[in-house]
Amino acid sequence: GAGVSQTPSNKVTEKGKYVELRCDPISGHTALYWYRQSLGQGPEFLIYFQGTGAADDSGLPNDRFFAVRPEGSVSTLKIQRTERGDSAVYLCASSVHRGNTDTQYFGPGTRLTVL
Amino acid sequence: AQSVTQLGSHVSVSEGALVLLRCNYSSSVPPYLFWYVQYPNQGLQLLLKYTSAATLVKGINGFEAEFKKSETSFHLTKPSAHMSDAAEYFCAVIGKTGNQFYFGTGTSLTVIP
Numbered sequence: 001g002a003g004v005s006q007t008p009s010n011k012v013t014e015k016g017k018y019v020e021l022r023c024d025p026i027s028g029h030t031a032l033y034w035y036r037q038s039l040g041q042g043p044e045f046l047i048y049f050q051g052t053g054a055a056d057d058s059g060l061p062n063d064r065f066f067a068v069r070p071e072g073s074v075s076t077l078k079i080q081r082t083e084r085g086d087s088a089v090y091l092c093a094s095s096v097h098r099g100n101t102d103t104q105y106f107g108p109g110t111r112l113t114v115l
Numbered sequence: 116a117q118s119v120t121q122l123g124s125h126v127s128v129s130e131g132a133l134v135l136l137r138c139n140y141s142s143s144v145p146p147y148l149f150w151y152v153q154y155p156n157q158g159l160q161l162l163l164k165y166t167s168a169a170t171l172v173k174g175i176n177g178f179e180a181e182f183k184k185s186e187t188s189f190h191l192t193k194p195s196a197h198m199s200d201a202a203e204y205f206c207a208v209i210g211k212t213g214n215q216f217y218f219g220t221g222t223s224l225t226v227i228p
Contacts, residue, residue: 004158033215040124042205042218043159056214091158101147101166101209104216106158 002026004107006092012113013082021077021110025094032075033104034067035091043091049075050097082114117142117208119189121219129227134178134193136222138206141187147209148189149216150180154202162204165189176200201226 005024013019025032031050035043045059049069057067064082069075079086089111093104122137140146147166151159163174170182176199180191189206203223207216 035216040220042207042220043216044218045215048214059215093159101164103161103164106151106160108156108158 004092004094004105006090006107006110008110009108010111010113012115014115015082015084017082019079019082019112021079021090021112023075023077023092023094023107025073025075025092026105027073028096029094029105030072030097031095031102031104032069033093033095034075034077035093037089037091037109039088046077046090079112082112084114087112087114117144117146117217119148119206119208119217119219121204121206121222123222124220125223125225127225127227128196130198131195134191134196134200134224136191136204136206136224138180138189138191138219139187140189140206140208142208148180148182149207149209150174150178150189150191151205151207151218152202153205153221159205162191196224196226198226198228200224 007022034046037043047067048056052072064080067077089109091109093106095102095104118141120139149164150162153159163172165182173179178193203221205221206219
């Protein structure tokens, strides 16, 4: 079956621009997560959705970052006024439902480069 | 708070040799622990997970890990390395709220023919 997909796979933008990163979770998965992975580091949690609502956004670094999931399926991570420090791989994951032991299935990521 | 530490950012083993990747955890609550593997240009794939059942957990591709509370460890092992095992490996602990993973910094495994 189809896994988690993310588009685009690569995004190059200039400092100060606005970008949107898209995540298509596995069909039927109610929980969706965004992580950011910087070079040489493990993924860092950004935000978690249960259905349409952001249940935990404690990992968003500042108010330039925002994410939505209006219909409880596809999610978009939005970054305003991008900075060079935002360059990283942005990972999306989904799970059947929220639970400590639920397996999170990860997409291949979007590599964001801010020049 | 929860965290994991992976000792050794790079590990090299010969093909057919034992693979041992180290992970130590810190958790204020009973932990749930995971190992993920990341192949180049691919997403993270679950290898195995510990969820307070058996302390010796068997995963895919011949990997296993043992939860040792006394040592706060969850090391990943495989008896005989294959060339296809070359990848980045991440240990992770689930957060107290159960919403997020805390990942280690990863260990890059190289398999020498």
